[in-house]
Amino acid sequence: MLRVTIELWPGGRESGRRVLATADIARIKSGAHADYEVDLHEALLGDVGNTATVREYPRWSASVWDLVGRCIAAALNGSREELPLRPLLPEVPVHDSDGLRYVRMREIPEPARTFFQKNMAYSTRPLIEDDAQPMDCAYAWDWLDFLAGAR
Template identity: 60%
Template sequence: MLKVTVELWPGGRESGSRVLATAKIGRVKNGALADYKVELHEDVQGEIGAATLHDYPRCASTIWDLVARAVAVALTGKEELPPRPQELDVPIHAVGNTSYVRLREIPEPARSLFQKRIAFSTRPLIDEDPEPMDCAYAWDWRDFLDGGR
């Protein structure tokens, strides 16, 4: 079995590193054309996908070709990459001098990751919003998008 691990190394240093995602790729049928089962997991989302890569020509390319195709099959069901994700377009709202985002308007998986990053941050209480406790400061959102959180 292969286990591919994606780690974050803050500032390029191994100390303080943490695992963001793993892929497990196991051969389930031997032969010149082998089958591989793949399971993708992320720290925040849990299981992302699972599938089988059928009739892969062993030893015909690099291990990275196998990894790329296995990941693609688990994500899309086919040996092709999904469309490139679009930039997150989350509206910024304002009440008086307070700019904020609504957490419910942030698509997953960004919402869960952002909520985890602001868990101990101050958040605004926007009385005018239909869900006043579901808001975060716009600067925290921008910092998150810029990689600062």
């Protein structure tokens, strides 16, 4: 089995490293043309449900990175060995309450919502009384800073 590990080294320092994601690639059929199963896992999100099989891969014909790239692409794109369309930044409506601009957490698509909620865990958030879920909001500037990488 191959395990590909994605680590974050804040500021390039190994001492602060943490694992963001792993890909487990297992050969399930041997031979000159082998089959491989891949399972993707993200530390923050858990199992992301991206499992796929790469069939009839010609072993020994290319670098191991070719196999890894094809397995990850297949897991991201329904077993097709091609990358899905490049994702776009999530479009989240900005609401206004008496001049206070805010976003609703429930309107932020995954996985951005999970990352943003973790980012906001110890931050001040507005209480929007006229919203259906008044404690489910964040300041619009915090969301925009998060998207820009400034938060």
